[in-house]
Amino acid sequence: MESAIIAIFVIGYLAITLEHNLKIDKLIPALAMMAICWAFIAFGIEGFQSWFDSGAHALVENFGSMASDEKMHIMEESLLHHLGKTAEILVFLLGAMTIVEIIDYFDGFATIKDFIKTRSKKRVLWIFAFLAFILSAIIDNLTATIVLISILQKIIGDRNIRIWYAGLIIIAANAGGAWSPIGDVTTTMLWIGNKVSTGKLIGYLFIPSLLCMLVPTFIASFLEPFKGNLPDEETKDDKKPHRFGPTMLYLGLSAIVFVPVFKVVTHLPPYVGMMLSLSVVAIFAELYSNTKFSMSAVGANEGYESESDALSAHHSPVHHSLSKIELPSILFFLGILMAVAALESLGLLFGFADWLKTATPQLGTEMHSGGVSDLVVMLLGVGSAVIDNVPLVAASLGMFTEPMDHELWHFIAFAAGTGGSMLIIGSAAGVVAMGMEKIDFFWYLKKIAWLAFIGFVVGSAAFMVMRTLF
Numbered sequence: 001m002e003s004a005i006i007a008i009f010v011i012g013y014l015a016i017t018l019e020h021n022l023k024i025d026k027l028i029p030a031l032a033m034m035a036i037c038w039a040f041i042a043f044g045i046e047g048f049q050s051w052f053d054s055g056a057h058a059l060v061e062n063f064g065s066m067a068s069d070e071k072m073h074i075m076e077e078s079l080l081h082h083l084g085k086t087a088e089i090l091v092f093l094l095g096a097m098t099i100v101e102i103i104d105y106f107d108g109f110a111t112i113k114d115f116i117k118t119r120s121k122k123r124v125l126w127i128f129a130f131l132a133f134i135l136s137a138i139i140d141n142l143t144a145t146i147v148l149i150s151i152l153q154k155i156i157g158d159r160n161i162r163i164w165y166a167g168l169i170i171i172a173a174n175a176g177g178a179w180s181p182i183g184d185v186t187t188t189m190l191w192i193g194n195k196v197s198t199g200k201l202i203g204y205l206f207i208p209s210l211l212c213m214l215v216p217t218f219i220a221s222f223l224e225p226f227k228g229n230l231p232d233e234e235t236k237d238d239k240k241p242h243r244f245g246p247t248m249l250y251l252g253l254s255a256i257v258f259v260p261v262f263k264v265v266t267h268l269p270p271y272v273g274m275m276l277s278l279s280v281v282a283i284f285a286e287l288y289s290n291t292k293f294s295m296s297a298v299g300a301n302e303g304y305e306s307e308s309d310a311l312s313a314h315h316s317p318v319h320h321s322l323s324k325i326e327l328p329s330i331l332f333f334l335g336i337l338m339a340v341a342a343l344e345s346l347g348l349l350f351g352f353a354d355w356l357k358t359a360t361p362q363l364g365t366e367m368h369s370g371g372v373s374d375l376v377v378m379l380l381g382v383g384s385a386v387i388d389n390v391p392l393v394a395a396s397l398g399m400f401t402e403p404m405d406h407e408l409w410h411f412i413a414f415a416a417g418t419g420g421s422m423l424i425i426g427s428a429a430g431v432v433a434m435g436m437e438k439i440d441f442f443w444y445l446k447k448i449a450w451l452a453f454i455g456f457v458v459g460s461a462a463f464m465v466m467r468t469l470f
Contacts, residue, residue, distance in 0.1 A: 001044035002346060008036050009339060016336070017386070020425070027328045030335030037342035038079065045071045052347040053078070059347055075345070082341035088192050088271050089185075089337070090330055095274035096182065099252045100143050101321035102285050107242045108249030109147045113154060121161075121226045128152070128165055129217040132172035133210070136429075138253050141177035141184055141417075145169055145429040149436050156230060159437065164225040166433045167448035168217055171421045171455055173429045175213040178417030179205035181260055181270075185333065185428070186393040186416045192270055193397055195409040198260040204410040204466055212418050212459030216451035244288040248281075255281050285317040329428075333390060340394040377411045378460055381419025385426030389416040407467040414463055421452035 012033025019026040041048075049064035051074060060074060103109065116127055128148055135144035148169050149162075156162045177183030181191035181198050190196045220226060242248075255277035262273030384392055393416050402408045420427030424434050424444040433439060 001040060001047055002348065005037050005040050005342065005346070006348065008033050008040065009343060012036075012339065025328060027332040027335060030332045030339065032335075034335040034339040034342070037339050041075060041342060041346070042072075045075055048346065050347040051075075051078070052345055078341075078345045082338060082345070085193065086334060086337045086341070088269050089189055090333060092188065092192065092271040092274050093185070093330060093333070094325065095271065095278045096140065096256060097143075097325045098278055098318070098321050099256055099281050100139050101324045102281055102317055103248050103252040104324075105285070105317045105321055106245045106248040106288070108245040108247075108252065109151070111246045111249050112147070113151045116151075116155060119230045121228055121230055122221050124155075124230065125165060125168060125217065125221055125226050128169055129172040129213060132169045133176035133213045136173040136176035137180035137183040138256055140182065141173040142428040142432060144176070145173045145432055146436070148173075149433055153436075158231065161225065161230070163437050163439050163443070164220075164223075164447070166437050166439060167444060168220055168451070170424070170427065170430045170433050171216050171448070171452050172213045174418050174421045174427050175209045175455065175459070177429075178212075178414050179209040182256060184413075184417045186389050187413045188270075189337075189390075189393055189397065190409055190413050194404050195397065195406075196413060197405055198264065200405040201410060201413065204407065204463065205414050207466055208414055208459040208462040209418070211462050212414075212455040215458045216455040219454065220451055248285065248288070251284055252281050282318045285321075289317045336390055337394050340397075343395070344397075374411070374460075374464065377408070377415050378419075380412065381415030381456060381460070382422065384416045384419040385422035389420050389427065392416055410467070411460075411463055414459060415456075418452075418456050418459055422449050422456065424448075 012029040015022060015024065015029035016026040046068045048071070051060040051063040051071075053060050053074075063071065063074070066074075112131065116124065118124060118127070132141075132144055132148055135147065138144075139147075149166055152162050152165055152169075156165070174184070178187060179202055181187055181196070181201055187196075187201070191198070191201070256274075258277055259270055259273040262268070262276065263270050266273070380392055380396065393412060396412050400408060420430065424430040424439060424441055430444075434441075434444075
């Protein structure tokens, strides 16, 4: 039965990685393999000889000799435990996504566009690289990429020029997301799973992540596409900005940044702080929109400075923002995390971790405890460019038992977060950029991948130096 469960997981995993070839959204195989894996566990519970207790991070003693009813009870408790941990991540993401959508409802991100006055290609590159690095640490790398490419489309009309900027934005956004507990889904998973703390994560990864962004951007600034000035023509954007846009931008970003502070002060799970932040932002959003519940829109535009203000007055910004949340991503995370939890519960990941520790050669400095080589973690980073980094990190949570803030967890956060930049399908930021600008897979592989690889190697080397200081 264990072999069948592994086979189901592998088939589902392949379907996820071949999403674009199969023309099937990756959430479908993720949900299917989750349900089938747990169903097979339920059917074959009597035959399993080992069970991994995730709460205690140890195998259950004498599990093989227990009665079937007792085994079923342990399985149900484990399923509930994993669902609770997964729900913490999903509720956190729902709150963050809603705040970002509320900011966008008030056209708050247009404020960033107003900061960009220069037409020098090199200066614009550096501006967007730093914006991606900083924004991704606050609103996550996926959202930062969407926002910045949307701004790019308003200031650069030539797509052939724009896709070069998009490629460097992907590298910078993934680098920025790696050092922040709210910057990338995988980093958030490690943070919520009490594997890394905010202070140590920033201390270990800020400089490696910064170098991972700076080095490729510096090299790219000497390439031909970034020489000279941008054409004077700009795409027309006659939309009148919302008068509360800047206020909601600063309020929303401050609310998201407040979440790690709330966790440190109260020691409550991060999703609690995110719900508090969402409630505060939502209150101001409702007040600023001056919501009116009317049966008719007759005369709706009277008394308002712009059409966008009039629209805000008759639609709840919170309801509108909730309707725009990307639920397929939430369901995908549910499916993949719970499917990995099934392998973890059977003790398969625990055993695989032991094999890795003994079978792989050591590269550079060995971890201070646990015996996990740098090569293993770097291969995980390279692997995240080929397959999704969420299941890789989810698997590592079940494979390794190192304590909180062990350097292993910080290296995993960096490798999984930045390694995906090496292929355009290797990260959520890359996939969304690919869709927004119709970037060709092989164009990215030829033009951008080598820059991402250099940044990944330089950042990894910097991490190996940084960990000796902590």
